[in-house]
Every structure is written in structure tokens, then in C-alpha cells.
Amino acid sequence: MGAGSRGSLRHRLLGLVAAEPGLSVSEIAARLGASKSTVSVLVRRLEAEGLLRRVRRGSMVLVYPAQGAAGGSSPAGAEARRLRLGIVRAAEYPFIAHLAKALRHRGVELEVVVYDNGLDASFDLVSGRLDLALAPLPTQVLFYALTGRLRIIGGGAYGGAYVLESRAARGHTAYTTRASTMELCLNTSGVVDYAEAVVYAGAGHGIEEALARGRARYAALWEPYASQALSRGDVRVVAACSDLGVENCCTLAANPDRLGPEQRSLIARLYSEALAEYQRRPDAMLEWYSGLTGIPVDTLRRVQASYRIAHEVNPATAERILERAGMRMPRPALVREAVEQP
Incomplete structure (x- = not known):
């Protein structure tokens, strides 16, 4: 040489x-x-x-x-840095265990914070309390429009979410979460045309309780809450969100003030590898994930087959689904701006 x-x-x-x-x-x-x-x-x-x-x-x-060398940084700064990731309590993220393992090999610990809804997780992301968040794509795009302080860097799992109807309900009220993929599913399903009112809940268990008490005729609900609602027998599935053309549910976003372009690129690659590993072994990390979220392992195991993986976000598809659901952005280009392409 x-x-x-x-x-x-x-x-x-x-x-x-x-x-x-x-x-x-x-x-x-x-x-x-x-x-x-x-x-x-x-x-x-x-x-x-x-x-x-x-x-x-x-x-x-x-x-x-070396410490102090030009460009010297781990994914979030110093080697021993802790990254904070926010997720919504749901059955769809066991793959984050593989991301945590990959980051640990690079000297970075992943701290996971579990939220009841995507609005709170996204607010903490743009406020700088989190480095990363897995939250509904519509929520992230709206926060991008309002603040510009997030970038969508990866896809995730979709499926495992349904529009439900309670035959025991006394009225025709629909329940969902605000500015979320669940609201997108509810709007796309057409049941809102028959609803007397739409009520926004702050958590999945609140929607499930509304179904159980006969307050909700319709509801958009994700796992594990959907399975719990369906176990009573007086609740039926109107539509699966994945059958409504919703190809992204919760996607990975980063705070660009806390993570630079190279760091986001590295995390996006490790995240895609984690999704691929999850596809190969969907049951591998369920006990770890159960301990994190409190969702029973048998419930997680039962619902994993309902999920599909989208490694990336297709802005054109996302724009089309948002528009079809009546969730219009201030400018159509906002979706393309919010999503970082590899």
C-alpha cells in the first residue's frame, strides 16, 4: 500500500x-x-x-x-450519554429493545418514557425533554407545522388498531384521541357521519372504559385496549386501520436541537436494523417490553401477528391519507419537509 x-x-x-x-x-x-x-x-x-x-x-x-477531537460525539454527545425516547403505551414497539441494545454497544443508554397519548410525548419532544419520540404521524406533522422542532427519521409498526362499535351503547357518540392516527382511522372509516358527537380521550383506557359503560357507540382504539374491549362480546370491529390505507401509525421523530444531522442519520440506521431484527424474531423481546409497559406477555404474543413494518415514511402516501381523512395541513409540503429521507 x-x-x-x-x-x-x-x-x-x-x-x-x-x-x-x-x-x-x-x-x-x-x-x-x-x-x-x-x-x-x-x-x-x-x-x-x-x-x-x-x-x-x-x-x-x-x-x-478522542475526547475533544473534531467531530467527536456519540449519537447524543459524550460516550456515556443517555438518550430519552418517549413512546405511547401500546403493544407495537417491542423492537425498541433491539435499538437499545445497538445503542448500548456504542456507549449510549436508552431511557424509555411511557405516555398515555402521542400529544404529550410530542410536546415533550419539541420542548427538549426528550431526544426521540414514537408518536402518531399526524401528531408529529402538526407539531412540526407549529414549531419546526422535530424531524421524522423512521417508520415503525402499523396495524393492531381498529374502529369499533358497541351494540350496547345508548347513543351514537364516537371516541378517539386528538390529532392522532386513531382520529385519522375514525374519520377515514366513515362512522363519524353517523355520530352525534366526537369525544377526545386522553388515554386508551379512557376509550375502553367509555365502550364498557355504554357511553361510546364508536371508538378508534389500539392494542392492547382493542382486545380488552372486544373480549366483552358486545363490541365488534367496523374496520381495521391497516385496511383503510393507513400505512404509518406511530413513527420515530427526533429533536434537531438535541441531535445533529449525523447523529440522526446514525440513529435512523440503527432503528431500521432494529425493525428488521424484530421482523425476523417478533417474540424475542416481549418479556423486556412487558416489564417496560405493564402489558402482559401473553397479550403481546397474541397481537404481534397483526402488525406490519414500514421502515420509512412515504411523504406522498402520508399526504394522501391525511387529506382523505380531512386532516389538512397549512401547506401540503409540510409533510415532505418534516420527513428526513435517508
């Missing part, structure tokens, strides 16, 4: 580690198309020069920019 080749590899290696801190020597070698031994020697040399540092994690050696 000539001096020019060595210089090129050195520059590429430093750039790769700056963009994706915490890669192993094997991962770096594969990305750069170099041998593991060549990369290992170069990493040691750059560490001696004070440009890189190596951190052992079990049997692996992970490579980071």
Missing part, C-alpha cells in the same frame, strides 16, 4: 468514526473495504496520536473519536 492509499484510508477512517462513533474494528474494515488487521494497526496509531480512543465492550473493541 502506497503513501497516498494510507493517507486516503486514514482520512476515510477518521470521517467514518466521527459520523458513526462506536463502530467495531470489524465494522470499520467492512465499511472501508480494508482488512481487519490493517484497520486495527491504523486505529492503534491514531489512538497514539490522540485522535481516536478504543473502548472494550465484552469481546469487542469499539472505536470513538
Whole structure:
């Protein structure tokens, strides 16, 4: 290898580690198309020069920019940084366990905060209390329109949500959550045309209770609450949200003030890999997720087959569904602006 080749590899290696801190020597070698031994020697040399540092994690050696080196950051700053992710209490996110594992390999702990609804999670995201949030796509687009302080960086699971009807209800009131995928499903299903009023609840258990007490004739509800409502026998499915053309439910958004473009790009890649791992082994992390959310493992196991995975958000599809549901944005281009393309 000539001096020019060595210089090129050195520059590429430093750039790769700056963009994706915490890669192993094997991962770096594969990305750069170099041998593991060549990369290992170069990493040691750059560490001696004070440009890189190596951190052992079990049997692996992970490579980071040296503290204070230009571009030196893990996905959220210093190596031991904690990322805060907000989710809505639902059965659809067991894949975040794989994201947590991938981040831990890079020296970053993922703290998960569970919310009753997407409005609160999205508010905390744009307020800087969270780094990331899995929340309904319509909610995220509206918060983007209001504040500009989020970027949608990944898709997620969809399905496992239904428009329901209670045959025991006394009136024709519809229940849903405000500015959410559930409201989108309710509007798209057409049952609102028969409703006397639409009531917004703050949590899934509130909608389920309204069905149980005969206050709600119609409701848009997600798992595990939908299964609990259907177990009573006087509730039927009007439509599955996935059959209404809703291809994104809760999607991953980041606060751009807390996570820069390179950090968001890295997290988006790790997140997509986590979704793929979940597709291969949907039952692998259910106990971990049950402990996080309080949803029984047997319930999680029963409903996993109802979910499909969308790795990305298609802005054109999202715009069409929002418009069909009557959820118009101030400008159509807002959806395309809010979604970061890989």
C-alpha cells in the first residue's frame, strides 16, 4: 500500500468514526473495504496520536473519536450519554429493545418514557425533554407545522388498531384521541357521519372504559385496549386501520436541537436494523417490553401477528391519507419537509 492509499484510508477512517462513533474494528474494515488487521494497526496509531480512543465492550473493541477531537460525539454527545425516547403505551414497539441494545454497544443508554397519548410525548419532544419520540404521524406533522422542532427519521409498526362499535351503547357518540392516527382511522372509516358527537380521550383506557359503560357507540382504539374491549362480546370491529390505507401509525421523530444531522442519520440506521431484527424474531423481546409497559406477555404474543413494518415514511402516501381523512395541513409540503429521507 502506497503513501497516498494510507493517507486516503486514514482520512476515510477518521470521517467514518466521527459520523458513526462506536463502530467495531470489524465494522470499520467492512465499511472501508480494508482488512481487519490493517484497520486495527491504523486505529492503534491514531489512538497514539490522540485522535481516536478504543473502548472494550465484552469481546469487542469499539472505536470513538478522542475526547475533544473534531467531530467527536456519540449519537447524543459524550460516550456515556443517555438518550430519552418517549413512546405511547401500546403493544407495537417491542423492537425498541433491539435499538437499545445497538445503542448500548456504542456507549449510549436508552431511557424509555411511557405516555398515555402521542400529544404529550410530542410536546415533550419539541420542548427538549426528550431526544426521540414514537408518536402518531399526524401528531408529529402538526407539531412540526407549529414549531419546526422535530424531524421524522423512521417508520415503525402499523396495524393492531381498529374502529369499533358497541351494540350496547345508548347513543351514537364516537371516541378517539386528538390529532392522532386513531382520529385519522375514525374519520377515514366513515362512522363519524353517523355520530352525534366526537369525544377526545386522553388515554386508551379512557376509550375502553367509555365502550364498557355504554357511553361510546364508536371508538378508534389500539392494542392492547382493542382486545380488552372486544373480549366483552358486545363490541365488534367496523374496520381495521391497516385496511383503510393507513400505512404509518406511530413513527420515530427526533429533536434537531438535541441531535445533529449525523447523529440522526446514525440513529435512523440503527432503528431500521432494529425493525428488521424484530421482523425476523417478533417474540424475542416481549418479556423486556412487558416489564417496560405493564402489558402482559401473553397479550403481546397474541397481537404481534397483526402488525406490519414500514421502515420509512412515504411523504406522498402520508399526504394522501391525511387529506382523505380531512386532516389538512397549512401547506401540503409540510409533510415532505418534516420527513428526513435517508
